[in-house]
Every structure is written in C-alpha cells, then in structure tokens.
Amino acid sequence: MNAARMAYSAKRLCMPPVPESLFLDGVRVVTAYCAGLLPSNSGESLYLRPFLMGTQPDLTVSASNAYEFYVIASPSEAYHSGNMRLWVEREDARAAVGGTGDAKVGGNYASSLLSIGRLKERGYDQSLWLSPSNRQSIDELSGMNFFAVIDGTIYTPALNGSILEGITRYSLIQLAEGLGYKVVERAIPIDELLEQIASGDCSEAFACGTAAIISPISVIGDGDRGYELADAPGPVAERLRQALLDIQEGRSEDAYGWMHSVEPVV
Ligand SMILES: Cc1ncc(COP(=O)(O)O)c(C=O)c1O
Structure with missing residues (x-):
C-alpha cells in the first residue's frame, strides 16, 4: 500500500x-x-x-x-506516544480543493508549519485541519489521520480528495471491525464533534500514523475554549494500538498478511 x-x-x-x-x-x-x-x-x-x-x-x-x-x-522512539492537544485550525488550510492533499507531497507539510508555530504559542501540539471545501468538516492532522469514538462507535472522516489515505488508518479500520467494533467513515462536522465532547457522548479521540501508531487526544482547542476528552488514553485506542503492535512485534498471528521478513546484513 x-x-x-x-x-x-x-x-x-x-x-x-x-x-x-x-x-x-x-x-x-x-x-x-x-x-x-x-x-x-x-x-x-x-x-x-x-x-x-x-x-x-x-x-x-x-x-x-x-x-x-x-x-x-x-x-x-515512540513518536507522539503521549496525549496530544489539538487546535482547530480555522484560518489556514493544509490542502486545496483539487490540490494535492490526498498525495504525499512535501508542499503539504510546508503549508502546515505556520499553523503549528501559532498553536505551540498557545500550548497545543498539533493542528486539526478542516476540509478546504467547506471549512467545517474535519480532515486530519498535519501527518496523521483522525478518529473519534462516539457512543461506542468509531468514526473517521471519509476520504474526500484532501485527506491523505493513511495505511495505519486502513489497518486500524480492519482491526477494529475484526474486533467487533462498528466503524463509520463519514464527514465529521467540527461543531457537532465539539458538542459531543462537551456532552460526554464523545469520550475518546485519537490520531494515527506509521510512526506513532496511535496517539490519544486529550483536548481539542477552538478559539478560547478547550474541549477535554474524558478518556485519554481511551480503551478503544489502547486496544487497537496493542492489537497492531502485537502483529508487528510477532506476538499474534498476522491474519492480514501485513508482515514481510527481511534477512539482516551484518
Ligand atoms: C498528512 C498525513 N496524513 C496521514 C498520515 C498517516 O499515514 P500512514 O498511516 O500511512 O503513516 C501521514 C503520514 O505520513 C501524513 O503525512
């Protein structure tokens, strides 16, 4: 992949x-x-x-x-293994409609750097990017995909042309479904998600990528308000992280054919 x-x-x-x-x-x-x-x-x-x-x-x-x-x-080292504080980026966009958001291109990272500088000053770790088409639904982070657990169901933004299709995202969807979770890929409006965090319907959110596997999210900041996630790290993130690590580190069977052996050269 x-x-x-x-x-x-x-x-x-x-x-x-x-x-x-x-x-x-x-x-x-x-x-x-x-x-x-x-x-x-x-x-x-x-x-x-x-x-x-x-x-x-x-x-x-x-x-x-x-x-x-x-x-x-x-x-x-375990990259971003601790809890992350995200900041909703409502000003800049990392990708354009019809642009290169769904390709792995250096320029996508370059356009995210100014936002990261701004949010660090406010005590946050990573930008949460919105779709350039509507500036309302969640796309992803600068180098990771986004998941939220709402009333026990796992949601992740549906691929839309501006989201990079993460291989960890794909792997976690397979693993989660195999473990019996319901996984829904759909547009996630940011205002709806923030309300669900405030009401407690959304207790857990996490980001994923090759280097980190899964990083739990502890707070999503928007304007002057911080929306705290009740569970960070939450049980779903912990279970999926362990399931993927167990395959990668050889403790459980590789039912999906993801592993390849390499003979060391000494
Ligand atoms: C913009 C972006 N989104 C998501 C990801 C996660 O992709 P993967 O799981 O393939 O590492 C990456 C990783 O490179 C990325 O750069």
Whole structure:
C-alpha cells in the first residue's frame, strides 16, 4: 500500500512512479543494512522514508526529466506516544480543493508549519485541519489521520480528495471491525464533534500514523475554549494500538498478511 500510495503521489506531480519491485527492494535493502539499529523497546521502530525528487537543472515550471529515488531510515522512539492537544485550525488550510492533499507531497507539510508555530504559542501540539471545501468538516492532522469514538462507535472522516489515505488508518479500520467494533467513515462536522465532547457522548479521540501508531487526544482547542476528552488514553485506542503492535512485534498471528521478513546484513 505504501508503494501504491507513492506511485499515486508521483503521478499527481507528473513524476514517473517508482515500480513496486524497486520500491520494495529499496525498503528491504535499507532495512537489512540497518538491522543493528533496530530499537528493542515495544512501540519503537526503524522509521523508513522513501522519497523521490526531480533533479533536472532547469528553471522552467515543468516536470523534471531526471529523478532520484532514495530510502532513508532512522531508529525512532515512540513518536507522539503521549496525549496530544489539538487546535482547530480555522484560518489556514493544509490542502486545496483539487490540490494535492490526498498525495504525499512535501508542499503539504510546508503549508502546515505556520499553523503549528501559532498553536505551540498557545500550548497545543498539533493542528486539526478542516476540509478546504467547506471549512467545517474535519480532515486530519498535519501527518496523521483522525478518529473519534462516539457512543461506542468509531468514526473517521471519509476520504474526500484532501485527506491523505493513511495505511495505519486502513489497518486500524480492519482491526477494529475484526474486533467487533462498528466503524463509520463519514464527514465529521467540527461543531457537532465539539458538542459531543462537551456532552460526554464523545469520550475518546485519537490520531494515527506509521510512526506513532496511535496517539490519544486529550483536548481539542477552538478559539478560547478547550474541549477535554474524558478518556485519554481511551480503551478503544489502547486496544487497537496493542492489537497492531502485537502483529508487528510477532506476538499474534498476522491474519492480514501485513508482515514481510527481511534477512539482516551484518
Ligand atoms: C498528512 C498525513 N496524513 C496521514 C498520515 C498517516 O499515514 P500512514 O498511516 O500511512 O503513516 C501521514 C503520514 O505520513 C501524513 O503525512
């Protein structure tokens, strides 16, 4: 799925998609050579970042005719493993209607940085981005997808062209359904969610991504008000995080075929 997402993102930017076999070879070779750097604590990982860049020396606004594909890696501590304080970003947008929000593109992160600077001054950790089409429904965080638990059902924003389709999002939906939870993908209006947090109908919200797996959300700030989530970390987030970690760390059966073995190079 990561290879397919990179190919999709490349096509969106008129870059030649990296063939899946080359992508997988790159990931395997870098992992094999970094075997000695693998952290041993549960929840820590070797973070891999494949990327593609145009290298044609040219000033025109046109697709490059030369590209380089890299895979870099770093041992990573549990990323954002504590509770997160989110801030509803009502001013800026990370993605545009018809833009590149659903592709993994450097520019998407660049446009999120100003917001992060502003919210840090207010004591928050991450922006909660709204859809550029209506500035009302929740899209995602700058580098993670969003989930909320309302009256026992798990909700996540439906993919809409401006949300990046997270592979952890996909995995958690599979796992949650397998564990018997009802999962609903639909537009989530921010004002509705804030009311549900205030009334206690929504007791739990979390964000997910490859590096963090799941980060519980303790408060969502909007204007001068902070909406505190009663459960952070909540039971659903804890259960899903453990279920995914159990597969990744070999404690439970890989019923979905997500694991690939790599022989270390020493
Ligand atoms: C904008 C954005 N949303 C969501 C995610 C989560 O995606 P994944 O679960 O594939 O790591 C990422 C991670 O790179 C991201 O950059």
